Amino acid sequence: MGRAPCCDKANVKKGPWSAEEDAKLKDYxxxxxxxxxxxxxxxxxxxxxxxxxxxxxxxxxxxxxxxHGGFSEEEDNIICSLYISIGSRWSIIAAQLPGRTDNDIKNYWNTRLKKKLLGRRKQQQQLHHQQSPEGSPATSVEHDHQNHHQSPSSHGLSNSALERLQLHMKLQTLNQNPLLHTMLWPKLHPFQEKLLLQAMNDENNNNQSMQLPLLPQPEMMESPPSNTIIAKPLEDEMMMMMMNHSSNYNTSTTSNETITTTTTTNEINVDPSPFQLGGGDDFIMGNLDNSGSSLVWWSNEFETSNGVNYDRSGSFSSSSNDSSWEYCAVRSSDGAGLF
DNA sequence: AAGAGATGCAACCGCGACCAA
DNA sequence: CTTGGTCGCGGTTGCATCTCT
Structure with missing residues (x-):
C-alpha cells in the first residue's frame, strides 16, 4: 500500500500556469x-x-x-566545478549562484552545458564508431545525449559519475593551458569551499557502510601519508560503480605486477598497486604520488611485465597543495584491471 | 513548404528526510 | 517509538519550438 497522495489528484489542475494563477499566487x-x-x-x-x-x-x-537563461561563463565554470565535485546536487549548486534555481541549473546542465563541455569527446566517439562499427557501444553518457528522453543504456554505470569522470579528464586536458585553467577552475570563495567540504563529507558519511575512507578536512591534509589513497567523492563513486558493475571484480593487496608504459612523450612507472579492481570492459586505475601535478593522455596500448596488454584510453591527474591524483581508464586484454 | 527529429524548458512524480503529535 | 503530514530534492515527462532535410 502506497502513501496517501498529498492532494486530491482528480480535482487538481495540472499543466502550465496561467498569468492569472501566477498573479494570484504571487500576490498572496x-x-x-x-x-x-x-x-x-x-x-x-x-x-x-x-x-x-x-x-x-x-x-x-x-x-x-x-x-532566467543567459548563464555567464563564470556561472558555467562554477556549475561545472561543483558538478564534478559533488555530482547532481542541484540545490547545493544553485545555492552558489544567486538568482538561479536548482531546476534551472539542472535543465541548463542537461541540455546545454554538458554537451558544450563534452562535445569534443562526442566527436571522437563518432569518429571511433565510424572506424569500427562493430566496436563497443558509446558510453551511457553519450548514448543519452543522442537519445533524448530515452532510457539509459544497458551499460550499467552511473551516468552522473561517468560524466564527472569524463569532465574531470576533459578539464584536466584543458588544464594544461594556464589561461583555461583559471577560467575553468575558478577559485572558490572560502564559504563555497566550506559548503563543498560539508557536502563531500556528507556523501562520505553516507557511504560509510561501504567502508570508504573519509574525505580529510583541510587540516588533515597537511601531510598525507605516502601511498595513502584519499578518496574524494568522485573517486569513491567511481570505485563503487566499478565494483557494482563488475560481476567478477577482484580486489587484492598482494599485487606484485609492475606496469611500465612507454609513449612518445611520457614514460610512466606505476608502482606495484596496493589495490586491484577489475572485470567487465573498463577499469579505473589510480596512483597517488607526491610529485605534484602531472597530466598525461595516452591512446596507445602498453604491456605489463606479465605480458598483459592494456589499452590505456586516457589518463588524468589533479592536485592540490598537499596531494595529487592520477587516474587512467584502462581496458585489458585479459579482463583484469588495476587500481 | 512540410514533415520528422532534436532541443529546451516548465512542470510533475516519487521518494527520503524531517518534524510534530 | 510510531505515525502521519509536509518539505525538498533529483529524476523524468510532456510539449512547444527550433532545425534539418
Missing part, C-alpha cells in the same frame, strides 16, 4: 507569506492546484530576483 505570498504550509495554501486562495505545484511555481518562477 507577497502579502501573507507561505504560512509554512504549502499543502494548505491553494485552498486558502481558492486555487485548484496541488500545494507542491504552487511551491514549485513560486520557487522556480515567481520568486523575486530570479534570473
Amino acid at each position: 505570498i507577497e502579502q501573507h507569506g507561505t504560512g509554512g504550509n504549502w499543502i494548505a495554501l491553494p485552498q486558502k486562495i481558492g486555487m485548484k492546484r496541488c500545494g507542491k505545484s504552487c511551491r514549485l511555481r513560486w520557487l522556480n518562477y515567481l520568486r523575486p530576483n530570479l534570473k
Whole structure:
C-alpha cells in the first residue's frame, strides 16, 4: 500500500500556469507569506492546484530576483566545478549562484552545458564508431545525449559519475593551458569551499557502510601519508560503480605486477598497486604520488611485465597543495584491471 | 513548404528526510 | 517509538519550438 497522495489528484489542475494563477499566487505570498504550509495554501486562495505545484511555481518562477537563461561563463565554470565535485546536487549548486534555481541549473546542465563541455569527446566517439562499427557501444553518457528522453543504456554505470569522470579528464586536458585553467577552475570563495567540504563529507558519511575512507578536512591534509589513497567523492563513486558493475571484480593487496608504459612523450612507472579492481570492459586505475601535478593522455596500448596488454584510453591527474591524483581508464586484454 | 527529429524548458512524480503529535 | 503530514530534492515527462532535410 502506497502513501496517501498529498492532494486530491482528480480535482487538481495540472499543466502550465496561467498569468492569472501566477498573479494570484504571487500576490498572496507577497502579502501573507507561505504560512509554512504549502499543502494548505491553494485552498486558502481558492486555487485548484496541488500545494507542491504552487511551491514549485513560486520557487522556480515567481520568486523575486530570479534570473532566467543567459548563464555567464563564470556561472558555467562554477556549475561545472561543483558538478564534478559533488555530482547532481542541484540545490547545493544553485545555492552558489544567486538568482538561479536548482531546476534551472539542472535543465541548463542537461541540455546545454554538458554537451558544450563534452562535445569534443562526442566527436571522437563518432569518429571511433565510424572506424569500427562493430566496436563497443558509446558510453551511457553519450548514448543519452543522442537519445533524448530515452532510457539509459544497458551499460550499467552511473551516468552522473561517468560524466564527472569524463569532465574531470576533459578539464584536466584543458588544464594544461594556464589561461583555461583559471577560467575553468575558478577559485572558490572560502564559504563555497566550506559548503563543498560539508557536502563531500556528507556523501562520505553516507557511504560509510561501504567502508570508504573519509574525505580529510583541510587540516588533515597537511601531510598525507605516502601511498595513502584519499578518496574524494568522485573517486569513491567511481570505485563503487566499478565494483557494482563488475560481476567478477577482484580486489587484492598482494599485487606484485609492475606496469611500465612507454609513449612518445611520457614514460610512466606505476608502482606495484596496493589495490586491484577489475572485470567487465573498463577499469579505473589510480596512483597517488607526491610529485605534484602531472597530466598525461595516452591512446596507445602498453604491456605489463606479465605480458598483459592494456589499452590505456586516457589518463588524468589533479592536485592540490598537499596531494595529487592520477587516474587512467584502462581496458585489458585479459579482463583484469588495476587500481 | 512540410514533415520528422532534436532541443529546451516548465512542470510533475516519487521518494527520503524531517518534524510534530 | 510510531505515525502521519509536509518539505525538498533529483529524476523524468510532456510539449512547444527550433532545425534539418
